Each structure stands twice: as structure tokens, then as C-alpha cells.
Amino acid sequence: MKRSMIVELLKGQGAPVGDIVTVKGWVRTKRGNKVVSFIALNDGSTINNIQIVVNPEDFDQDLLASITTGACIRATGKLVESQGKGQSYEIQATELELYGIADPKEYPLQKKGHSLEFLREIAHLRPRTNTFGAVYRIRHHMAYAIHRFFHEKGFFYFNAPLITGSDCEGAGQMFQVTTLDLNNLPKNSEGKVDYTKDFFAKQTSLTVSGQLEAELAALALGGVYTFGPTFRAENSNTPRHLAEFWMCEPEVAFNDIHDNMDLAEEFIKYCVQWAIDNCMDDIKFLSEHFDKELVDRLHWVLEKPFRRITYTEAIEVLEEAVKNGKKFEFPVYWGVDLASEHERFLVEQHYKVPIIVTDYPKEIKSFYMKQNEDGKTVRGMDILFPKIGEIIGGSEREADYDKLKQRAQEMHVPEKDIWWYLETRKFGTCPHSGFGLGFERLLLFVTGMANIRDVIPFPRTPKNAEF
């Protein structure tokens, strides 16, 4: 008999009341007495359980005894409107089948209220908790919203390579990729590792960004976006850093920095709106358990246009605040990179709306950003969000071959690594812009979770690559 999804049944869409239905899933709880048992069953399609009403007399007692928290079962029975509070429909069981037990003495998710730290240690089982079921469903929805947004705009998904011979940012610590036997390394005549013997016949790393390749594609296909894993080998053990994380990087020919801001604002609002429209059961659960202001905060960012200010204005606001007694951990002066505390002050306390900061000092930004005529600033733009700080970073790109080449030299980006990137400015160059969204940053914002390790299924951090 065909399995009904619990999400459909609870919405009244899976089958008409009175029908015999079959559900399959994992037991969340079982309670009751000799006259009646109630099994709360979850199949992962929704955070909500369906209640299976069991008359113990109708079933084998050993079977019923095996149906404990975590066990996997099939239940078949009549779908009826529920008398109980807080549930719409329930199933009066006529058949029960046990697929897999979960021995109460061994199953680690026996009782409620495990710490997030403990659940990270059993990341192979945590998808079965309400919390991580909710997070992973939202993660799916946010990924789907990204693809849908860009598809509907006529953008093309473009897959930049993960294994690379060059380092986009000219900075960023990278993971090396090799097939050499580290216990038996080939050496060249100078006694150094002989990379001509390596798989790619040269030294290669995992990419820190697909942007440069996305620019090549934009200068041919018009609008493109990447969305995939990127890597940073920074030894940062913080709730905001992962060694392996997902980035979405749109890149658009003919967009200037204003078009870029318009696109980024529309994009992030589309994602948040999608979450509100499609994930509210999960969001409400997370809000209740982790972040009471979550739902309000989601609505808050949609309410008004983002405020657009220059870096110079931002510094003036921060300096004024310091003058009025505000204490920051990090110093504030023109030329400094904004710290998270600065970003959050601007958004949460000063402007009280998400902001887009533009025209940063060129010294603190990458070589590829378009230079302003003042000789000091570049057309970068960062979107700052409450609680999160920077959620999107982007820029109009330098489209002029000579300026780009010179800035790359000044910032010690080897020309041999980016000759192909420079060539796009030589042949049919045009104004273009793009930005990057840290996918897990978006998820922190939308789920209300506090630690980035809790919004990706298997976090990779220093000294941790389990599962």
C-alpha cells in the first residue's frame, strides 16, 4: 500500500477522512495505558508528528513493547479527525509493522533536551531530532529559493572548479590537494617536492571562491551564479567559521554597483520571504526553543528598503558614537576594516534597518574591485544584517585591463595565476558586478541558530572531520 506523507495528511491533503492510509516513520514517543496507546510518528516530511491510536488488544504484546522511541514502523489504519488538542488528524491503527528497533538502553536520543554540543558528536543521528530536522528542511528550502530566484531571472548556474591552481583573493589560507605519497615524496634536483609528479603536475589547492571563473562566464552568458562548497584553511575555532562552507556567487554583465545592490537586496529578501512562506512550522519551533525574536527579525528585514551608506559615512557614525561614550572592543578610524560589533551597532542600534555599505578603502578590499576616481576607495558593497553582521559582500569589478593589471601587481597577485582573468578585460570587456552570499550565514539568520556548526550537516573545523 502506498505510503502517505505525514505533511500531506496533517494538511488534509493526503487522503479524505475515513480512508485507510499507510504511514511509515520513526517513533518520537509512545504513551498510554492498557486501554489505548498513542504513538507520535514522524517521517521527516514535517516537524509535526501524526498520532497513531492503538488498541493494545488488537496487537501482539511483544510487537508493541518493541515500538519505543526511535523505532521505525509502518502503521496502517483509518484517517480520522482528531479529538486531541493541537492535532488535526490521527490514524486508528489496524496494522503495525516493525522495521527497526531502537533499544532504549542504547539509543542515544532516548530522552529530550540534549545539548547542541552533544548532538554535534552524534551528527549521524541528529537529523532525527526536531531541531535538526527543522534546520535541514530550511536549508533545503533556502537552496531551492536560490536556484529558483536566479532561474526565473534568466541566470545560468555555473560550476566553478573546486580544485584550482590559483588563489582568487590573493590571500586566504588554502588546503592543498595531492596524490603524492607523503611518506615517500619525490624530490627535484633542488631537494624540494617535485610537483611535476603530482596528479595535476603542479601544486593545487581547494578553491576559496568561484568568483573569477564566474566572471568569465558572465562576460559570455550575461548573468550567472555559482553555488557550491568553498574552503578556508583558517585555524579559527569560532561559532562563525567553517573550513568547508557553501557560497552562492552571482555575477552579472552590464550591472554597475547600483544594479548590484538592487539585485542583492531583492535576492536576500526573496530568500527570507521564501522561508516565511514555506518553512513557518520549522521556524516557529526554532524560535520557541532558541531565539524568541526570530520571526519578528525575519519580517523586520523585509519591511523597508535597506539603507545605503558609504564606508566613510559609516565611520563618521561610529566615531560620533564613540565620542558619545559608546565602547567598542576594536578601534574605529577611516581605513579600518569594520568589525562585527561595528556592523551590528550600525544596523541594530543606529539605522535600525539592514544597511548596504559601499566605497571601502581600497587597501582593505581585493584587487579586482573597481577603483573610484578619488584614488582611495573601491566600489565594494557589503550588506549588513542584524545579529549576523556581513551577510553579503560584493562589488563592481574593475573592467579596465591596465588598472586591473596594475592593482594585481600592487597586491602581489602573480600574473601567471590570473592571465586568463586579465584577458577577459582585453577582449570585449564591459562593466560587471557580483557578490557572494555565505550560505551558512543566511541559514544562521533564518534559523536563529547561534553556531554555524549547527546549520551544516557535517561541519569541518580545525581537528574535526568526523563522519
Add this chain to the structure above:
Amino acid sequence: MKRSMIVELLKGQGAPVGDIVTVKGWVRTKRGNKVVSFIALNDGSTINNIQIVVNPEDFDQDLLASITTGACIRATGKLVESQGKGQSYEIQATELELYGIADPKEYPLQKKGHSLEFLREIAHLRPRTNTFGAVYRIRHHMAYAIHRFFHEKGFFYFNAPLITGSDCEGAGQMFQVTTLDLNNLPKNSEGKVDYTKDFFAKQTSLTVSGQLEAELAALALGGVYTFGPTFRAENSNTPRHLAEFWMCEPEVAFNDIHDNMDLAEEFIKYCVQWAIDNCMDDIKFLSEHFDKELVDRLHWVLEKPFRRITYTEAIEVLEEAVKNGKKFEFPVYWGVDLASEHERFLVEQHYKVPIIVTDYPKEIKSFYMKQNEDGKTVRGMDILFPKIGEIIGGSEREADYDKLKQRAQEMHVPEKDIWWYLETRKFGTCPHSGFGLGFERLLLFVTGMANIRDVIPFPRTPKNAEF
């Protein structure tokens, strides 16, 4: 003035005839005489160019001289119905703006008819050719079709980690990931590399499959799918192998092998149908230039249900063929892994329909496949396509803890690497199934391209990690 997309204008959807429109793009060709010039402009939104009609008297002669193949321009003018053959609308230019030249003496895409081999060497520019524009647009559409298919079925996109401490298949050569300085390696007391000093405090590699992690998720969320890059460090320099390629791996709780075949057939047909419905201009171009039978072949796989046969039946058919004089390069006998020539014979010459082969000898399949009661075969299933051979491989998974553990031991998969995988069979196990689609294999099929290096933007192969 807002840019119109050429794909919209040519469909008659961008603006009404008579309107002043602006397009931006790259010059494919310019021809004409003193009285009139025709610029064929492409903006990447479609393989079709829009014709810009220019009266040379209205423009600066130096500007016109700079508008050569590959140059990037803006053209503004009146949208009119075209008198010319093969085009619906054209633009009578009133303004032209040059964004970037492409010096005819230097621009490598000056003339038509470059070899695919040459274009691989300029992979940074090949998106600007008709061929690769078409391939990358189709690549986008196939990725979008994948997300859409699974989303509409209530599946969740699940991101397996790329950096891993374990090797899913118990085989497969892997790339090592490290932050150790290879010219100054830390050694332990035995004189071996001291991996406790590495970033993850142990030896790590790039994943060859996200399947095991996807199974964990399926046993909690119901239906999930991965879609992302995977890696094989095999020294295979063939038109069918890449070191970095994309895989889509759905995994579904409660599905047996028959449900799995149904899902896989529906899925691949959905993708092919999507290509027919959304990419026909690009497909027709590729068909014309590379594979005359492409369009027919796409329709052909949709026409009939796939034929489902067992491995044993397949071997019987092949042995019968050999008896009747058919010559194969590789031998045919029960127990052998089918070679591409065998697969293609079965599909193209014998059954004349895509086939699904099931119940393979356990010795040639992975440890995680569900064992049949005959003690000899496992519930694997491969979908074989014309021209491509295997396009999908999957199985029902072994759900029994003891059987799985024993088979892992027999196949020398270390328990320390898969303890977490085994545990899912201990706690709430259930029948489940899944499969993997090699994304570039699908693209070879849908584009008609012959070399896998030509369906991924920046191919990684032995001795090659450029761009």
C-alpha cells in the same frame, strides 16, 4: 535605459514592435557596405543573435571600425520586424556604445571552426562560442530540472561533506587534503608523517560519493538528494573520465529496489523532457554540428518504459550473441563486470530501448547493497542508455545490521571508518534505496558532445588543472 534580453526580444516578449530598446552583448559578426551595416549581437541569453541594422552615416567611423567580432557594445534603437530570412525582429540602431574592443589581431575567437581541442586550451573564452554557450545553458537547465524534480516530490537537498576521513566505496583512488608543509613535514616517533599536526588532526581526502551521509539523512528526513562535486584520483585519460565531476545522489527511506527503479526512470525522463521543452534551440544547434541523431535519441528514450532485466539475463543474451558470431573486445561470462561495449550492445542492438539491469553478482558491487537470498547476488540496479552505457547506478541498501557489518568485513572496509553508518541499522533501520547520476554523463547524453571535458566549464584531468 533598461537592457532587454535578446532571448525575450526574439520571442516577441521583450517589447512591442516600434519601441526603442537597448541591448548589450558581444559582436558575433559585422558585415555590410557603405550604405548599411549588420551587426549580429549575442548576449548569452540564447544561441540566437539579434541583428542590429546600422546606417554608417549616422555614426563615427572610428567607433564603427572598433566594432569587430568579440567586441562588447550597447545598441539602442527601434525594434522592428525583420525582413531578413531566419530572424523575427531586428533593431535599427540610433545609438551605439563601445564597452570593450577585441583586437582582430589578438582575439583568438576571430574565425569560425576552431577545434574542440583548441577551445579547451582557452576555456576562459570558450563560453563565448555558440557551442559552449549552448552546452552551459543546457547544463544550467539540467541542474535546475534536478532540483525541481526532487523539490516537487518533497525531497530535501542534503549537503554531504567534501572533505572526509572515510572512503565510501572501500575502493577508488582519492585526493589527499592537507595543510602540512610538504617541504617540511612533521614526523612521529616511527618516522612517518605525523597527521595529528594536520588541519583536521588526521589524514583526510576528497569524497568519492555522498551516499553514506545521504543514507543517514534519508533515515530521518525520508527522501533526500545530494548534488555536488565528487572526486576520483584515477589516472584515466579518456573522454569519459574527470578527476572532479558532479554527482546527484537521491536516497529514499522505505523504497525497495522496484520503487528505486520507478524513481530513477521517472527522474531521468523528467530531465530529458525538460531539455526538450526548454533547450531546443541549443540542442538543435549541437545536433546540427556534432550529432545528427541527437534529437531523435532524446525522444527515443522517452517513448517506452525502460526494459528491466536481471544481470543473469543480460549475460545470457550476451553469450547467445557471442555464440552467433558477435565479437566483443572483453570476455563475457557470469560474474564479469559489464563493459561499455556490452552495455551498448544490449541497449542499442538487442533490446532497442533503455534497460535497467538488476541483481548483480555481489563480488562486483559495493558492500552496502542488499543481499539477495540466493547468496550470490545483490539488489543493485544500473540504467543503461544508448551511446553512454551506464548513466545511473544504484541499489536497495542492506538494512540488516549483522549482514551489513559482515559484508563490510569481508570487503575490508574498516569498521572505524563506518561505525556511524552501521549505527543507522542499529537504531530504527528500514528498507531504503538510492542511486547516483553522473551529471556529466547526463550532459553528454543531452548535448550529444563526445568528450566529457566539453560539458564541464573547467575540466580537471591528469596533468591539467588550468584556470
